[in-house]
Amino acid sequence: MNYRYLPMTTEDKQEMLSFLGLSSVEELFADIPEAIRFQGSLQIPIALSEPETVRHFTKLARQNVDSSEYAYFLGAGIYDHYIPSTVNHVISRSEFYTAYTPYQPEISQGELQAIFEFQTMICELTGMEVANSSMYDGPTALAEAANLAVGGVAGKNVIVSKAVHPEAREILGVNAKAQGYEVIEIGCKGGVTDLEALEQAVNEQTAAVMVQYPNFFGAVEDLASLEKIAHQHKSLFVVSANPLALGVLQPPGAYNADIVVGEAQPFGIPMQLGGPSCGYFAVKEKLMRKIPGRIVGQTVDQEGRRGFVLTLQAREQHIRREKATSNICSNQALNALAASVAMTALGKRGVQEMARLNVQKTQYALRELAKLDNCQLVYHSPVFNEFVLKVPKSVGEVNRELLRKKIVGGYDLGRDYPELANHMLLAVTEARTKEEIDALVQGLGEIGRAN
Amino acid sequence: MxxxxxxxxxxxxxxxxxxxxxxxxxxxxxxxxxxxxxxxxxxxxxxxxxxxxxxxxxxxxxxxxxRNHGIDSGFYPLGSCTMKYNPKINEDVVRYPGFAKIHPYQAEETMQGALRVLYDLQAELSEITGMDAVSLQPAAGAQGEWAALMMIRAYHESRGEKRTKVIVPDTAHGTNPASAAVAGLETVTISSDEQGNVNLEELRKVVGADTAALMLTNPSTLGLFEESIQEIAEIVHEAGGLLYYDGANANAIMGIARPGDMGFDVVHLNLHKTFTGPHGGGGPGAGPIGCKKELVPFLPRPQVVKEGDTYRLDYDIPQSIGRVKAFYGNFGILLRSFVYIRANGPEGLLRVSQEAVLNANYMMRKLAPYYDLPYDRICKHEFVLSGRKQKKLGVRTLDIAKRLLDFGYHPPTIYFPLIVDECMMIEPTETESKETLDQFIDAMIAIAKEVEENPTIVQEAPHTTIVSRLDEVTAARKPVLRYRKPAEENAVRKAEGSQANEGALV
Structure with missing residues (x-):
């Protein structure tokens, strides 16, 4: 087999070994005790040539159902959206994707400026003052927000709405256990956070009140009322927001949120089984020096030219070690770049237009589904591009029937909320056509009927 | 242009x-x-x-x-980051619709191809590291560290033991102590001996009934194999602690020595380093974790399992630490690494490590006459030099790094590990040709001569980049972290000014 990534020829090897005064490469491993040396050959498949690789993976890829041939009405945190062609062309420039963290600013101005622009776009969309260079994903960003709010102070708790993504709450729970704080979950009423229950739960020990916007059920939470309750006892008000929805909805910054986090996946990042995506993290200026992760700042060089550097590094693990505000090291730079390109391509008008299209398609689906007598829309709060539908059979069965019509149906809410068995969460993005929505409605209408 | x-x-x-x-x-x-x-x-x-x-x-x-330098632009010997070539076929495969356009919540029977990739990768990384099971969920090395430390905590707690201390050598990556802290554990730092190994005497003194784990990078960040690893494992295990392997430097040992055989109980790998997930300008990465049998019950959930010919997600792991990241890890990066392993096979991976180590030793010996070599022994995939000699002539390692920019190179990692004065940590990787190594060596020698004959040119470097050295102090003192339109900017300045005035009145 040829190894095209390995340039060392027999002659090179001989020259290098003879310079080192060695007769074999083996001698360079003399420092590894014999007893722990690996004997034999690793039990993994032998190498494939390039054409064999293509064939093998083409075959594997075909074993998956994908959105190029199926109409996806599945969301629950990851969405099928329009991705401008420019995104892939920009992130395929190898000066970006083969670079690492911009430790040497003089030869990393491209990456640094792109991140500075990303930070600005996130601030603009969320209405916040400061944003970092990105986080692993939205749910881990939410957990980092809780860690920041608690700040290692004993006896503190955080309150999270049950209408926050179940996986985000699970990750939050692992973080809380790690750092020894309590997480209190607040239930819902009519598909939105129960304000009365929240009011009763908040007290001096509450470091943060955390909600999702639009929430996991697709409903737009009443941020104005939530903010008042959250700030009664000086807790931080943390909002996990879908940045695309902020094309039509008031941004959390306008409601005096302290921290806004979320998932930039709707902007230019493919679904790819849920990862890698790109979390974002934005704060009020007063929290600037507590924010986790890398931040890019503007400065000047010796000639006074504008330039960009990684800054406020005194917060970070490579300087502070065990006293760092978080252990995060790398961010999701390439996906932050993808999101930036998508936000640039869409621009001021496109973000509004795309958000509006999501609302229009969703409203159409709601109107049509309301006509079915075998399914029920259970909540009535305004929604962005997702909503809950009660179906006549188990969600698994319904989805199997829809799949035959080349439709990928909704998320099974019974997985996380036992009281919502036979309820599915449907997402209708701008990528869905009227024809596809009609097919969904027809398909659902046929469920449970005799043929 | x-x-x-x-x-x-x-x-x-x-x-x-x-x-x-x-x-x-x-x-x-x-x-x-x-x-x-x-x-x-x-x-x-x-x-x-x-x-x-x-x-x-x-x-x-x-x-x-x-205005950006990547591996495809030129040599990038950034120590401990394994800046090897990023294969293009990997980039193609992840863009196949059957991999890029699939949803994490679609029915398992509609994503068998993706689940098979994950299942096989779990198995192959287990084999490469000598572990019994692997979770692909962590998004990056630091998250892998944290998840694995949470497993270690859960393991001790399940045995009714309260162990809170994590021992970390002074050469460790900053993420080690930071991850321990966010896992609610306390860090104890121990020193290295003159040979760059863990100081065994000190280790014996600090281990005890409160030891949760020792975190070790092997080869270490000095690029040296921990020769007493068996003894270290014995000391830690006898005290009831576990041994954690930081896989940042796994590029040196594939097919040569496996953490599982060295006595490690838990391991994380940085797939964006050893396994060519591109670094992406600082992520996304992937940080899978592996463990021995005793720790399997605590792995994050879900795991990918195979029943007959069917792959599925197993959430039924009652003692699991839970979830550390949404969905199933950074699938796009995991897939790239899987394609890379396919392109190499057992023979290729062995050659990768052998040639990475040969390249590093060659370069180290070529440069030793010109720069101080603090640890004069065989190195693994990387080595450290000290700029002590040059410092005496008024030139800092930072200056040397900046001067390398003029030669078209990305500099080595500098000032890390912290225990080496004026440190330069150089990792050539196996994908660089001898000609590239020789050219870089020539540049380093030329700079060493400049330091003696014309230090100013080094001290004032870089001279050819699009910007000169940037004012990092002002950037941190008066942070400008976003763009504002000029009119808006003026309004903000004015508001800040009036606040300052109010402050003055009080």
């Missing part, structure tokens, strides 16, 4: 009316937004995103890419 002019921000290129997108007209009957949402819910001020044409967009980002 690269120019020394300032590059406009995308916001400064913006002109109302220009667009770089194309969405279809709505094909459904329209409703007014205020019929859907209460008026107060609707956005009042649109977000000030750029307004540019598609060509403007491409020129802007192409211009930015020209």
């Amino acid at each position: 690269q120019t020394n002019k300032e590059k406009e921000l995308i916001f400064e290129m913006s002109k109302p009316g220009r667009v770089a997108y194309s969405l279809p007209e709505s094909d459904v009957p329209e409703v007014e937004l205020d019929a859907v949402f209460p008026a107060q819910y609707l956005r009042k001020q649109p977000a000030e995103l750029p307004e540019v044409s598609e060509l403007d967009l491409m020129r802007h980002y192409t211009g930015l890419s020209n």
